Amino acid sequence: MDETAEEQVGLFDEQGRPAGSAPRSQVRRENLRHAATAVLVRDGLGRVYVHRRTTMKDVFPGLHDCVAGGVLEVGEDPTEGAARELEEELGITGVELRPLGRTLYEDEQTRYWAHQFAVVWHGPVRWQASEVDWGTWMTPDELRAHLADPAWPFVPDTRAVMGPLLDTL
Numbered sequence: 001m002d003e004t005a006e007e008q009v010g011l012f013d014e015q016g017r018p019a020g021s022a023p024r025s026q027v028r029r030e031n032l033r034h035a036a037t038a039v040l041v042r043d044g045l046g047r048v049y050v051h052r053r054t055t056m057k058d059v060f061p062g063l064h065d066c067v068a069g070g071v072l073e074v075g076e077d078p079t080e081g082a083a084r085e086l087e088e089e090l091g092i093t094g095v096e097l098r099p100l101g102r103t104l105y106e107d108e109q110t111r112y113w114a115h116q117f118a119v120v121w122h123g124p125v126r127w128q129a130s131e132v133d134w135g136t137w138m139t140p141d142e143l144r145a146h147l148a149d150p151a152w153p154f155v156p157d158t159r160a161v162m163g164p165l166l167d168t169l
Helices: 024-030 077-090 140-148 156-161 163-168
Strands: 008-011 017-025 035-044 048-053 097-107 110-121 132-138
Touching: 008 024, 008 035, 017 024, 017 140, 035 077, 048 077, 048 140, 077 132, 097 156, 110 156, 132 140, 140 163, 156 163
Parallel strands: 035 110
Antiparallel strands: 008 017, 035 048, 048 132, 097 110
């Protein structure tokens, strides 16, 4: 793919200040620090929606996750990006996004400022076929038990960024 036609991703420094932009493929290839969203979805019973990422995903393919989210485009507002990703991945719209904070996550595959949110959803979940293979509702205790098992195939960034927040929600 021609990099000039690719999605442009905003870059950020270690303090979270804007630091330019780059095509998505370059961000992935060079593990450049960027910004992304992470939206935890709960239902009226307090359960958390957990899904498995498709094997086509460019980062952490085939692993379980408990957030909908993704990379912010250049200049995109985090709340608007979170709403966009929530609709794209899980078909959820018209909900109030509750901000939970911002956290820096870095490993050998990805480096980003995570803009964290939570929502309550009472309707159906509709997966985007290119992003989600499977999903179900889990109680916080069920999810915590899975997260405590290092062998459970779960995305490491969500485990690190959102796992500790489960007890505060």
